[in-house]
Amino acid sequence: MLSKLIKYEFRATAKIILLSWAALFVIAVINYFAMPWTDTGSSLGASLALGDAIGAVKGTMQGILFFTYVLSAVAVAAMSFVLMVIRYYKLLGDEGYLMFTLPVTASQHIISKLITSVVWNVSSLLLVGLSVFIVIGRFDVLRAIPEYWRSAVEQGLQPGLWVFCTVVFVFVYAVSGMLQFYTAISIGSHITRSRIGGSIIGYIIVYIGSQIINGIGALILIMPMSSETYIYPTYISSSAGMGSTAGMVNSIVLSYFITFILVGLAIAIPCYFISHYMISKKLNLH
């Protein structure tokens, strides 16, 4: 059942998202070709000063194109996110009459939408990142990464661990972000007939809750710093030892990561259970 729901979710959303990606790609490529237009170092202002009409036009066009690119990049990232929130919003509307009469549990509904959201959102962000490289056209930067990696390791840092932590962090926050909206909408739909008004109220509640948890997380993080004991156990730090700069950097970075990942989970888990409770035991479809 879950896989069928996921398939359905992807089918409902693929068209728009893939179209937006295609549009972004096209705009990025156009920008790549437009980049050299002011390569000679002359800016728009300089062209105008020199009375170089063609240069001025090129400069303006390049500016517009770049602006369009930035707009599309933001749009792609935002659209994916907004689309996924709207999917859940619709679930508690007319589409709910279809969805909630399927022989499917509330968890399956939430999880299928969550998985689809995370896949689309993270992919969209990656694609935006990729589009930056396309615009710059400087893929040689990528080739330099192994170099940086090696030198980091030599200095006692742990890039592998950090990359892992970043990946986990991104996923936890992708999940947590969506779940906050799901919870807001679920609470809203239960307390009032007007879903929009209710969702706003719901979001305020969720926001307050998440800020409290954030606050607790920050406190835990700051306290050890001031009394000079770190959360991060020393044995994981590199052979450079506790006193070295590399060791301290590792500890600090890792403790931040761990704390915020835990904060993300501390927000995500209650959100999941609240949403689940709201749409299974307290469902009020109008």
Next chain:
Amino acid sequence: MKWIFDNDRPIYVQLTYLIKLGIVSGAFPAGSAMPSVRTLATEAGVNPNTMQKALSDLEGIGLLHTQRTAGRYVTEDTGAIEQTKQTLAQKHIDVFFEGMNSLGMDGKTAITLAEKSLNNSSREVM
């Protein structure tokens, strides 16, 4: 078969009458297989349980019978069918005389009028 119903009598009672009519008029010929309950119900636009009840009633008075594997059949007893026809006809006649009576005409006058009307219509047919 025209399935027309009144509003103030139970449907199964009316169904029993209508099917009797069908048997007597030859719409459901003697000895022939009856359509399934569902088909009849759909055709008549009525609830299948109600149709079933009517058909059971007719089985009870012998106009229909069920052959275990083959379904329902109209009786082959043409005598019984004829009997039913007579009974129904009698009812119509009773209604006719009642109606004429309420107009203040006696039986004999009623019959004379009826004959006249019959002669006129057969002349038109010819």
Next chain:
Amino acid sequence: MTPLLRCQNLSKQFGAFHALYNLNLSIGRGRIIGLLGPNGSGKTTLIKLANGLLAPSFGEIFVGENKPGPETKKIVSYLPDRTYFDQWMRVHDCLSLFRDFYEDFDTAKANDMLFSLKIDPNALFRSLSKGTKEKVQLVLVMSRKAQLYLLDEPIGGVDPAARDYILQTIISNYNEEGTVIISTHLIQDIEKVLDDVIFLMNGQVERFASVDAIREYEKKSVDEVFREVFRC
């Protein structure tokens, strides 16, 4: 024999308003039942409760052995009073959805019905007229071999020919293991199709009797009795 639908002291309130109050009902199999009442009498609320789209405020509702949940949803086929397919779907996508999620869905039958209604499976659902959308949803609901069919105002907005088709479909779909509950306020058209009727008044059962019993006793059609009972 477990009743197919059972309500025990069932109450549902929205704020201060009681849509249903202390409702007790027991419905068996193999019946076609009309759920009759004026607007606001609680018909839709009762149906939504049976579907698990609402949670009771008090009391209980059972479909077979279970409270509404994934198990009951497998055997309940629901036709709501609104359209519920998403923008992007074509008619054949709607069929695929039903086929994917409901084991008792008969794809061939659904296709036959669409064909006889002259509905193009390739059409975008959102482009169909309101009446046609309702017909598609009806086809899907009736193509399931469910045990409990809950039809909320199925003949409300449709033309007389479509109404006949819908009633015919309900009759010909009938099976002794299943029960159909039709909620409507247009009694005259469907009276002959019903076994029993439930009069719902102010969230309570005013009566639950067979159509023939009412006609026999009251010497009137159920429609006429209804008008008397619910006279404003």
